[in-house]
Amino acid sequence: MLLETGRDSVISEDQRRQYQDDGFVVLRRVFSPREMGLIQEECNRLLNHTPSLIAPNNLRCRFMPHHLSREPLFEVFDPVNDISPLLQEVCFNTRILSSVELIYREPAELFKEKLIFKMPGASGYDLHQDIPQNWPGWPRSFLTVLLAIDGCHRDNGCTEVYRGYHDTFLSADPDRYMLPNDCVCSTRKQFLELEPGDIAVFHGLTPHGSAPNRTDGTRRAFYISYNARSDGGDQRQSHYMAFQAMLRSRMEAGSVGVPYFQ
Numbered sequence: 272m273l274l275e276t277g278r279d280s281v282i283s284e285d286q287r288r289q290y291q292d293d294g295f296v297v298l299r300r301v302f303s304p305r306e307m308g309l310i311q312e313e314c315n316r317l318l319n320h321t322p323s324l325i326a327p328n329n330l331r332c333r334f335m336p337h338h339l340s341r342e343p344l345f346e347v348f349d350p351v352n353d354i355s356p357l358l359q360e361v362c363f364n365t366r367i368l369s370s371v372e373l374i375y376r377e378p379a380e381l382f383k384e385k386l387i388f389k390m391p392g393a394s395g396y397d398l399h400q401d402i403p404q405n406w407p408g409w410p411r412s413f414l415t416v417l418l419a420i421d422g423c424h425r426d427n428g429c430t431e432v433y434r435g436y437h438d439t440f441l442s443a444d445p446d447r448y449m450l451p452n453d454c455v456c457s458t459r460k461q462f463l464e465l466e467p468g469d470i471a472v473f474h475g476l477t478p479h480g481s482a483p484n485r486t487d488g489t490r491r492a493f494y495i496s497y498n499a500r501s502d503g504g505d506q507r508q509s510h511y512m513a514f515q516a517m518l519r520s521r522m523e524a525g526s527v528g529v530p531y532f533q
C-alpha cells in the first residue's frame with residue numbers, strides 16, 4: 272500500500288447537496304503532495320518506460336490531434352489499472368470510494384478508468400455528456416472522479432462543466448454523441464481549475480468539454496468512473512469487452528492495421 276491510510280470520506284453533507292443540485296462538486300487537497308509525487312512518477316514511468324504500448328492499433332491507447340498542425344499526439348491509456356498497481360490503488364482508495372458511496376448512499380463499483388495525458392498543443396474535447404444515449408444498459412448512476420495530477424487551468428485546457436443539466440439527455444439525436452454548443456447556457460459554465468491532489472466529481476450527464484492545451488507542459492488527469500451497485504453491479508469487465516469490440520470494428524473498417532490489446 273503506497274497511499275496514506277486512515278482518512279475516510281472527504282465529502283461533507285453540503286458538498287453532497289451541491290453535487291445533487293449542480294451535477295458536480297470540487298473537493299480540494301484529497302491527496303497529499305507526497306502521494307501526488309508518487310502518482311506523477313508513475314505517470315512518467317508509464318509514458319517513458321513502456322513505449323511499445325503506445326501505438327495507434329493498441330486498443331488501450333487513443334490519440335488527439337495537435338490543435339494547429341493536426342499531428343496526432345498520444346492522449347490516453349484506457350484502461351490503465353492492469354499496468355499500474357498504484358493507479359488501481361487510487362481507484363479503491365477510501366477517500367474517493369467513501370465519498371462516492373456517500374453520494375450514492377450505497378456501495379459503488381468501479382466502471383472504468385482512463386489516464387489522460389493532454390500533451391502540449393493537444394486539442395480539446397467538444398461538448399458532450401459521458402453516458403451514451405444509444406448504449407442500452409449503461410448505468411444512469413455513472414459518475415466520474417477527476418483527479419488532477421498536474422495543475423488543471425484554463426491555459427492548459429482544464430475540463431469545463433455546465434451546472435444543472437445532469438438529469439436529462441441534451442441531444443435530440445441518440446446517435447449523436449457530441450453536442451451543439453448552443454444546447455447549454457454559457458452562464459452555467461464552470462472551469463474545473465484544480466491543483467494536483469484536488470478532485471472533481473461530475474455526473475455522467477453533466478455536459479462538459481475542454482479547450483486545447485496551449486502551454487508547453489502536459490496536463491495529466493486520472494478519470495475514474497463508478498456506478499451504484501444496485502445499478503447493474505460490477506460491469507467493468509463486460510464494459511471493456513463491449514467497448515473494445517466496438518473499437519475493433521471501427522478500426523477494421525478504417526483500415527488502420529490490425530487492432531490488438533497490450
Ligand SMILES: O=C(O)CCC(=O)C(=O)O
Nearest residue numbers: 387396428430479480481
Ligand atoms: O481532459 C479533457 O480535456 C476532457 C476529457 C473529457 O471530457 C472526457 O474524457 O470525457
